Amino acid sequence: MKDSRVGHLIDLFERALEVPQLRRTEFLEQLGDDDASLRDELTSLLRAHESATDYFDNLAEAAVSPAYAAVMGAARARPMLAEVQAALGNTYRILQELGGGMSRVFLAEDTKLDRKVVIKVLPPEMAAGASAECFRREIQLVAQLQHPHIVPLLTSASAGSFLYYTMPFVAGESLGARLARDGPLPIRDARAIWRDVLDALAHAHASGVVHRDIKPGNILLAARHALITDFGIAWAMGAAAGDAAETAQGLTSGTPAYMAPEQVSADGRTDHRVDIYSAGLVMYEMLEGRLPFACDSARHLILARLTRTPLSITRPDCPPELAALVMRCLARVPAARPRTVDALLADLEAIPTMREPAATAGSARSRHPRRARQRLEIDRFDHSVIRQRG
């Protein structure tokens, strides 16, 4: 009985909305007094309808969104900061929070050595039990890496219920921050940054470490160099997250937008070539100012790499050999990518450095006038920007 009543109400509501506003009263009056309560209900619904759209837009913004942010942890627990500090004791003094992804990232002072370090703290549940052991093993492997373009690990330890590791503080900004500010980079800068990144990757791969989360936010620009940070952390975090089988299949956490197709589809076989793909995406973004998939939503962006051919590089001042090389890195099938980072580096270095575009009419400068004005040379980074992640 109830259902048919509501059905009737919905029907009347929808019919009433088709009636011009001025004639609604008339419409309501025509309903007669047989069912006064139904008419009253309809009246109140129509009144509520007037403000419903605004109300719900506002609700999404004022209540649902903050709750989501709180659950997602974008708003961070102040008590936790105190607890982290308490757990760290006197060795480190936390200066400020730097943001971060899966872990919390702090800028701290190493009180004994009087230097600044970055501390990344893993959530307590990841620091528990066997997963902590996994994490430590992975971290040990990563700690072996010594390379001028890799931000080294200083220490890794547990304190209280937390697991943390420290890295030297690198003054500079992330490539992500630079891209967000400047858009596409001058070819020369992009090449220099890519070279540093590939150089670091070649070293890591030779040591048996795959990064798995190469993205602009993990590439720091300092002085004249680019440095990769968070090496192997995605992998170690995956190991710490528990499911060993899952980790072995390569289902580790990464950043969806920069993940290789085989990471996204989790087809069970991932190797060092995921880094080649992600490095290719990063270079593409440095050249074009966006990712090679035209997508209106995050979901499509993630799926597009499985289904679509990446858009080609259209920038006229990009040497065609360089464009071709980047596109090879973006091959959906790992076997179609450069076999190793070493091979990729060799190909990159074989491409002539300087080649001015024949015509200036279609150059990057005229395509991106605002950005071109803002562009900075690689050795003039803004050192006042303190940011570890983009």
Next chain:
Amino acid sequence: MTSPHATITDLLRAVEQGDRGAFDALFPLVYDELRLLAHRQRGTWRGDLTLDTTALVHEAYLKVVDQQRLPAESRAHFFAVAAKAMRHILCNYARDRSRKKRGGGVPDLRLEPGRDPAAQLELSDEQADTLAALDESLQALERVAERQARVVECRFFGGMGIEDTAAVLGVSPRTVKRDWTFARAWLRREMEVKLDWLDGGNSRSPTV
């Protein structure tokens, strides 16, 4: 330990074959998965509700479901379950807050093992009350007009557009638009009453 992933895929299959119970069994699994993902994704929040929710749900889907084994319809089922799970995650969180406040005393902000530490703060009492009221109103709407309530769930908590919602519910986009309009008017009225009452209980002068 068997991976939950196989189970979710199997359950989606069962739903595909019309097994209503499988849909209910799916819920806690998807719920856990989303919570875990939300947890891992801490800090990647960009402030766009639709985009963030969608990305989260889709990431859950990509990680959890073996796509090769499933027809497109199963995707729709997954998203329906995920939207419901998101609603519960958010509303339970809000209710938790409300309850603590009403229980009197200082909200407990200590870390509890197994609880997301970041999920323990920064929602005002008013926001928490509003969300709790939304959830209760949705429950009331579910009882009288289930499909309309589903539309709100998909659009509001699942971050879905009109087309996606239509696919998930197996109705036309036109129907989704109509349901969406009715549901919002209905909820608007319902929430007005609820929040008024909450407000009146605390601060309104008796003469009003």
